[in-house]
Amino acid sequence: MTDSTILVWVETTAEGAPAPTAAGLLGAAAAVGAPVALVVTAPGTGDAAAQAAAALGAARVLVAETDAVSSQLTVPVVDALAAAVAQAQPDAVLVANSIEGRDAAGRLAARLRLAVAADAVGVSRDDEGIVAQHSVYGGAYNTVSAATFGPLVVTVRQGAVDARAEAVAAPTIERLEAAASGSAAASVDGFEPAVAATTRPDLRGAAKVVSGGRGLGSAEGFALAEQLADALGAAVGASRAAVDAGYIPYAAQVGQTGVSVSPQLYVALGISGAIQHRAGMQTAKAIVAVNKDADAPIFDIADFGVVGDVFTVVPQLIAALEARKA
Ligand SMILES: Cc1cc2nc3c(=O)[nH]c(=O)nc-3n(C[C@H](O)[C@H](O)[C@H](O)COP(=O)(O)OP(=O)(O)OC[C@H]3O[C@@H](n4cnc5c(N)ncnc54)[C@H](O)[C@@H]3O)c2cc1C
CATH class of the missing domain: 3.40.50.620 (HUPs)
Incomplete structure (x- = not known):
């Protein structure tokens, strides 16, 4: 060294x-x-x-x-x-x-x-x-x-x-004595801590991320991704299609025009795996995908894939995780 x-x-x-x-x-x-x-x-x-x-x-x-x-x-x-x-x-x-x-x-x-x-x-x-x-x-x-x-x-x-x-x-x-350069700077007039609306980890830098896509079908369906995230102690992400459909705010979008993440575990639920989505999550250490289409491109990069309906698979997954905690 x-x-x-x-x-x-x-x-x-x-x-x-x-x-x-x-x-x-x-x-x-x-x-x-x-x-x-x-x-x-x-x-x-x-x-x-x-x-x-x-x-x-x-x-x-x-x-x-x-x-x-x-x-x-x-x-x-x-x-x-x-x-x-x-x-x-x-x-x-x-x-x-x-x-x-x-x-x-x-x-x-x-x-x-x-x-x-x-x-x-x-x-x-x-x-x-x-x-x-x-x-x-x-x-x-x-x-x-x-x-x-x-x-x-x-x-x-x-x-x-x-x-x-x-x-x-x-x-x-x-x-360290650092002389002020006098460079143009935005000034802070006030400081007000944002009230955290969630106890979930921040998406950027999270060790585990559960993301939902259009396959969740609705904002109500998207709650399934949030429930799995809570069972795992993970942050919640989303595909652009899920964001565009209003299932979750834009801040959760993972991908080329959203947040880039590199978690230990990335779970993709009902996400096809478009190149623009992969751009933001492909460096995750372990990728788990649940999708009912066996040919979905997300399976090309998944370490573990389940071909099935998220509404059948994910509740069982949550139940198994909760049983392990009990
Ligand atoms: C310039 C540009 C930038 C973009 N940036 C981003 C970006 O940053 N992030 C991003 O995500 N996208 C981005 N996109 C959009 C991207 O191309 C895709 O359109 C988007 O990622 C698709 O989202 P999706 O996988 O949720 O939806 P879809 O492609 O519609 O896939 C839905 C998947 O859900 C599966 N499914 C459906 N129902 C079920 C079920 N009940 N159970 C299990 N599986 C189910 C389907 O088989 C399908 O594979 C960008 C596009 C462009 C052109």
């Missing part, structure tokens, strides 16, 4: 804890170098965030504390990332492929004239440096990308990396 540095921006939640993406990012970094975490927090909260990042495998944590993080979008993070790149001289910068991560990655790369590898499903190292792996054209091809100069900025798809780094008990914590 090389000692080269991999800088990881550890996003934090509103409560100041590392976002769920942090463990995978630090695990990916540890597999190709020495992970250095950057946390950008409100004054007074950096040490707790740094310790939490260390518990996920960061031996060295750069802490940038600034009031601006609560009043401006992205720019304070990019200012800190630019300062961290100068200080740590990393071989690569890893951020989550979240909305904030993509925004920060693009701005950082434009500011420092670096290359971006977007939506990577893994990172590796060859003789010349860090290589990002991608799953493209609906998962039909795997490609790699690398930078010919400077550290590669990589946005890593949530849930795509299983690797976990070992916890570090006594991290090196360094204060």
Whole structure:
């Protein structure tokens, strides 16, 4: 293993804890170098965030504390990332492929004239440096990308990396002075936590996803997918046909024009497996499909397939899962 540095921006939640993406990012970094975490927090909260990042495998944590993080979008993070790149001289910068991560990655790369590898499903190292792996054209091809100069900025798809780094008990914590760039930034006028309408996991980054398609027939029928999701502790996704038919809001759409997921388990109920749907779920570690058409394309990529009616198969599946819990 090389000692080269991999800088990881550890996003934090509103409560100041590392976002769920942090463990995978630090695990990916540890597999190709020495992970250095950057946390950008409100004054007074950096040490707790740094310790939490260390518990996920960061031996060295750069802490940038600034009031601006609560009043401006992205720019304070990019200012800190630019300062961290100068200080740590990393071989690569890893951020989550979240909305904030993509925004920060693009701005950082434009500011420092670096290359971006977007939506990577893994990172590796060859003789010349860090290589990002991608799953493209609906998962039909795997490609790699690398930078010919400077550290590669990589946005890593949530849930795509299983690797976990070992916890570090006594991290090196360094204060990072990041001068405000004054770049144009959207300002935050108010902050109101959204009331969670569900206790289900967030679709992005969920370890298990149950998705329903047009085969569920109606919004009432779609409840079956939600019941199976609850029995498994899974997030709920959907095909575009299900979303267009109004079974569930657009936010649940998985695919080319929806969310990309890489869960451990993806269950597709009444989904044909069109290329645009596969684009968003084909990197799942295990795919289970229930469809009454034995020739449905979803079976081409399923690890386990059941040819049958969802309204017959799924209630039995839920009953079996509930029986195991009892
Ligand atoms: C530019 C573009 C972007 C797109 N982006 C996306 C995207 O992001 N995500 C996406 O999902 N789609 C996307 N689509 C649409 C995509 O092409 C398909 O139309 C869509 O995925 C089909 O959804 P579906 O599988 O639910 O419906 P269908 O293709 O109608 O399939 C329904 C399936 O349910 C099965 N079925 C029916 N009844 C039952 C039953 N009782 N029990 C078991 N099985 C049953 C049928 O055999 C069938 O296989 C996009 C299309 C375009 C052109």
